[in-house]
Amino acid sequence: MTTENTDLRTTEATRTGAPTAEDVPLDLEGGQWKWRLGTLATGILIFALWELLPRAGLISPIVLPPFTDTMAALYTLVTSDFFMGHFLVTLNEIFWGFLIGTTIGLVVGIVLGVFEPLKRLTYPFVVAFQAIPKIVLAPLFIAWFGYGQTSKIVMAIAIGFFPVLINTMVGLETVPNDMIQLMRSLKASKMQIFRKVSLPSASPLMFAGIKTALTFALIGAIVGEFVGAAEGLGFLLDTYNFQLRIDRVFSVIIILSLIGGVFYFVLEWLDKKLIFWRQDV
Amino acid sequence: MILELDSVAKTYRTKGRGDVEALRPVQLPIPEGSFVSLVGPSGCGKTTLLNIVAGLLPPTAGRVLFEGQPLAGPSRDMGIMFQRAVLLPWRTVEKNVMLPAEVFGQEPSSMQERVAETLEMVGLTDFSNALPQHLSGGMQQRVALARVLAYRPKVLLMDEPFGALDEFTREAMNVELLRLTRPAGITVVFVTHNISEAVFLSHKVVVMSPRPGRVTGVIDVPFDDPREIDVMRQQTFTELVFEVRELLNKEESRSGVPAEVEGA
Numbered sequence: 001m002t003t004e005n006t007d008l009r010t011t012e013a014t015r016t017g018a019p020t021a022e023d024v025p026l027d028l029e030g031g032q033w034k035w036r037l038g039t040l041a042t043g044i045l046i047f048a049l050w051e052l053l054p055r056a057g058l059i060s061p062i063v064l065p066p067f068t069d070t071m072a073a074l075y076t077l078v079t080s081d082f083f084m085g086h087f088l089v090t091l092n093e094i095f096w097g098f099l100i101g102t103t104i105g106l107v108v109g110i111v112l113g114v115f116e117p118l119k120r121l122t123y124p125f126v127v128a129f130q131a132i133p134k135i136v137l138a139p140l141f142i143a144w145f146g147y148g149q150t151s152k153i154v155m156a157i158a159i160g161f162f163p164v165l166i167n168t169m170v171g172l173e174t175v176p177n178d179m180i181q182l183m184r185s186l187k188a189s190k191m192q193i194f195r196k197v198s199l200p201s202a203s204p205l206m207f208a209g210i211k212t213a214l215t216f217a218l219i220g221a222i223v224g225e226f227v228g229a230a231e232g233l234g235f236l237l238d239t240y241n242f243q244l245r246i247d248r249v250f251s252v253i254i255i256l257s258l259i260g261g262v263f264y265f266v267l268e269w270l271d272k273k274l275i276f277w278r279q280d281v
Numbered sequence: 282m283i284l285e286l287d288s289v290a291k292t293y294r295t296k297g298r299g300d301v302e303a304l305r306p307v308q309l310p311i312p313e314g315s316f317v318s319l320v321g322p323s324g325c326g327k328t329t330l331l332n333i334v335a336g337l338l339p340p341t342a343g344r345v346l347f348e349g350q351p352l353a354g355p356s357r358d359m360g361i362m363f364q365r366a367v368l369l370p371w372r373t374v375e376k377n378v379m380l381p382a383e384v385f386g387q388e389p390s391s392m393q394e395r396v397a398e399t400l401e402m403v404g405l406t407d408f409s410n411a412l413p414q415h416l417s418g419g420m421q422q423r424v425a426l427a428r429v430l431a432y433r434p435k436v437l438l439m440d441e442p443f444g445a446l447d448e449f450t451r452e453a454m455n456v457e458l459l460r461l462t463r464p465a466g467i468t469v470v471f472v473t474h475n476i477s478e479a480v481f482l483s484h485k486v487v488v489m490s491p492r493p494g495r496v497t498g499v500i501d502v503p504f505d506d507p508r509e510i511d512v513m514r515q516q517t518f519t520e521l522v523f524e525v526r527e528l529l530n531k532e533e534s535r536s537g538v539p540a541e542v543e544g545a
């Protein structure tokens with residue numbers, strides 16, 4: 001009844017606990033285009049409500065400025081002469097926070113993943129650090145590193161390196177044992193086993209950690225700016241909020257969402273290119 | 282004798298469960314070019330024994346002689362295959378078959394021809410550039426076979442290699458295995474829990490029993506080579522299968538625990 005093909009997929013899926021692409025019925029009855037159309041209609045409905053509810057007086061424009069007003073405010077903000085400065089500051093903080101955080105996460109994760117005794121020694125501290133809601137560190141970092149960009153970068157690193165570290169460690173821990181046995185049967189050196197099997201085998205999880213790190217770096221930079229800064233999009237948001245210029249607040253939120261969205265799609269695309277053999281969804 | 286198991290025994294020392302006697306001392310000569318099967322229910326120590334022969338697991342007592350020399354670890358003159366094909370999913374079929382040569386530090390260009398030749402032998406030439414995930418289970422196992430055959434080991438160790446395949450594919454793989462190993466004079470040690478598969482393939486069937494794992498008998502199979510699937514029709518074949526089964530059942534009734542073995 002079953003072909004050998006599906007047989008093996010099932011074993012594979014059970015082993016990793018992840019559903020394979022084949023298990024998920026993407027094409028629900030009615031065809032893909034109907035769902036696309038539905039999504040589009042839902043979007044239009046949301047924007048329509050955003051426009052009409054404040055205009056009809058059902059929601060105060062101070063709570064929610066109408067959609068078109070928000071777009072106008074967004075345009076004015078983006079074309080103003082001070083905007084680019086704030087934008088680049090935040091981008092810079094995210095970039096360095098993400099880069100340094102990811103590097104630390106990868107290096108420490110690999111070192112702990114390779115040297116078993118070191119992992120056992122430090123694991124309680126790793127877990128303890130993970131339990132800290134790292135946002136509480138923001139005031140401390142500002143006290144240590146000042147009001148400038150450094151404290152925001154440190155904040156982005158502190159939040160961002162963790163998912164990379166954990167995923168790298170777990171990825172190296174969960175290399176299939178028979179792959180290692182195969183390499184040992186070939187008398188492969190430790191270095192060969194690491195480079196040809198362990199590292200590539202761990203890379204899907206590592207990359208998933210890196211994707212999370214980028215989101216976290218963005219959060220870290222913004223939170224740092226909320227707590228104390230004189231420039232950046234987080235600072236701008238906080239200031240407009242204080243001034244009750246809610247249309248401008250929404251404008252900054254939209255820009256931050258766009259930054260997050262662009263990053264996400266770039267990494268998603270990279271993931272598909274680099275981890276081309278990934279089967280789970 | 283290319284391999285000689287000299288009082289090889291294994292006791293696992295575990296933390297919670299104390300010592301597990303996985304294998305009572307085994308005495309077994311394996312002539313060069315012969316095909317030897319290990320059959321028995323799960324837990325009788327087949328994998329343990331095979332891993333000791335592969336040099337992947339040190340025995341607690343006794344020793345393995347390979348070409349007259351005591352074995353101290355894995356040897357590049359032996360190759361191993363597992364129940365899973367264990368292909369690296371990020372490598373194409375060809376690159377997977379190339380892996381041993383890379384590990385041995387051989388020039389990739391000098392291996393290219395041999396890899397292509399081996400892929401041709403297992404009928405996978407058209408799939409050299411495919412990723413393993415796009416192949417069926419049977420094809421994946423053929424890639425694993427090509428990977429091990431490409432470096433021409435003297436001994437091939439196989440741990441239930443076709444156990445995850447359906448009956449039809451398994452039969453086809455068995456015929457193919459004989460075609461690829463017998464004329465080349467490769468010695469094969471083959472673990473299975475399928476009695477008729479063992480009788481069809483082997484010169485010698487080693488019957489094992491669990492609790493504690495041990496060898497309870499060795500049955501010689503007199504069929505001429507090359508063998509085709511129709512030896513299964515012979516009276517002798519049925520009798521041999523029955524003989525193996527009887528040996529297993531005797532142990533089962535002695536220990537009072539049913540042995541989980543697939544029949545013919």
Ligand SMILES: Nc1ncnc2c1ncn2[C@@H]1O[C@H](COP(=O)(O)OP(=O)(O)O)[C@@H](O)[C@H]1O
Nearest residue numbers: 293295301303322323324325326327328329330
């Ligand atoms: N690493 C191990 N630690 C402890 N016990 C083990 C280990 N590996 C196997 N065993 C035990 O040794 C016995 C033989 O196992 P194994 O060689 O895998 O048998 P088989 O391959 O015939 O199913 C079983 O009882 C099993 O539970």
Ligand SMILES: [Mg+2]
Nearest residue numbers: 327328329440
């Ligand atoms: Mg086994």
